[in-house]
Amino acid sequence: MTRLRFASLAAAAFVLSGQTAPPKYAVGQIWEYRNRPQDAGSLLKVQQIADFGRDKVYHLSIIGVHFATPGISGVLPHIPVSETTLDASVTHLSSADTDFPTTALQEGIAEWQKAKGGIFTIPMSQIMDIVDDQTGRRQATAEAEVVGI
Helix, strand or coil, rough: CHHHHHHHHHHHEEEEEEEECCCCCCCCCCEEECCCCCCCCCEEEEEEEEEEEEEEEEEEEECCCCCCCCCCEEEEEEEEHHHHHHHEEEEEEEECCCCCCCHHHHHHHHHHHHHHCECCCCCCCHHHHHHHHHHHHHHHHHHHHCHHH
């Protein structure tokens, strides 16, 4: 029996058994993803998964981000995304045993819940561009207020 035919029969048996496939994403997984060139080596971690209407929201933390604004930490402690975002972004599970933030994560999730926030449905590299742009704008506004402009 060829491997392909065996694999097809095994898949059919699995479906007929009524069992569901294990989820693609699980809490605690660390993934490499299609990042921006300046974020090479950046990793994301699935910190929490919750229901979001008929869908799921994946609460992530990201480390190794290089923001354009000087002095901004290379950590994004909380970002809520869809499964579509993960599917379009992750490349493979990482074997890295790296620490990710947790305190700011819980604060971020609480703030997101209080605001009845939405979720990102675009690839991670685009999300990082948006966050980078917004961070730069906030810092420029804060500097203008200090100077009195």
